[in-house]
Every structure is written in C-alpha cells, then in structure tokens.
Amino acid sequence: MDSRGQADPAGQCPGGPGDTPRPPERDRAVTWRNWALLLFDHLPIPTALCDAHGTVLLANPAMAAEWGTLPGRLVGRGALDLFELKTPTRLHPIVEAVRLRRRSRYPIEVSWSTGKGAERHGELTVDLVSDTPDAPPHLLLLLRVLEESSPPATATARVSPVEARILALAAGGATTAQIAAGVGLTVDGVNYHLGRLARRWGTANRTALVARAYVTGVLAPGVWPPEPSGPV
Helix, strand or coil: CCCCCCCCCCCCCCCCCCCCCCCCHHHHHHHHHHHHHHHHHHCCCCEEEECCCCEEEEECHHHHHCCCCCHHHCCCCEHHHHCEECCHHHHHHHHHHHHHCCCCEEEEEEEEECCCCCEEEEEEEEEEECCCCCCCCEEEEEEEEEEEECCCCCCCCCCCHHHHHHHHHHHCCCCHHHHHHHHCCCHHHHHHHHHHHHHHHCCCCHHHHHHHHHHCCCECCCCCCCCECCCC
C-alpha cells in the first residue's frame, strides 16, 4: 500500500522482497565504463585514447597489432613517436582546439613502420572528447590503413646522419653516455633516436639494431671502428 492506502502498481510495497532498488549513480557509471572498455577492445578499427599532450592512455588490440605488440606496451608512448606526419602543420589546429577546449574532428595523413618492418600509410582521425564540457579534452585516435609497402631487405634504410653516427658508435660498443657525447645529444636524445629506429625496423634490442644497420647498408662492412657507409 502507498501513503494513500492504495496498492503499489507492481503489487509490492516499497522496500518489499520484489522491490529492486536502483543502483547508485556511481555503480551505473562503473557498469557503463566496463561495457565501453569491452567494446573498445573488440573494435576492429585501430583505436587509442591519448591525453591532451598525445600520450597514449589506452590502446585496443587492433592498434597494438600494427606494431606487433600488446596494448599495454603502447601505454605511456607518445603518438608522435608512433606515427610520421605527412604534413606536420596539421597539428596546429589540434593544439589550438585543445587550448580552447573545442570539440571537433581532424584527419591527418600518417605513415608508420609495423613490427615486421613494413611501411604503412593511412589516415589518423583525431577526435577531441571529454566527460564534461569543462573537463580538459582527451584525444581519441582512429586509424584507417590505406596502403602498405615492404622495401627490399637489401635496400639502404633511410636514416638521418645523426642516426647513422649513433648506430656506428653503438656498433663499436660505446655506451649511451659515450654516444651522447660523440653526437652532441643528451642521453634521452640518444635513447629517443634508438627507440625510433627500433620501431621502424622492428628490432627488439641494440644488438639486432646494429645487425640490421649492417644488413641494410647503413654501416660500412669490413671497417673498424664502425663508420656509416656514406651519405644517408
């Protein structure tokens, strides 16, 4: 019965055995978040969520598969370390939109190297999203693969003069600190270049990186101390 002495429409008194209480707002939010993450993981489109600075917070298996790794290993990486932008100036509208907290969508042409060393090209769509209008926006990245090319293994790999010098010093057994002093970079700068090369060539460690440099002709064979093979 209700307060007016009438029966409850469902045939149960409030608080009775048949009355199921509504879950608190927080519980419903957690449920929806879990469903959203499940859907995120099953999306066939390579997808990642980044903070406003472009650091990966979440990546789905389809995105991680482009680098032959697991989603968790992309977390903490910078989006600009993963992709090469065909037109770097396309970043300017995104930076301005983040500053003004403007919700919009931005397509960018990108290329990247897969975990097997193949060069791929595609379009990265960047959506600015947030939980509330006043919250700092996050970047939702959706990747559409357009083409893939695998250059011959014997072709000289494209590296910058600094990268070629770093590889030569690494091949000679120099430490990261010694390499940094030799090329005029910080230790972090050297690690940045080594990391980019490793991702580009799909190598797992420095030894494999040096071996790939010899195989692709970046380093001159039969020369000690190691030297770049020529202009790169």
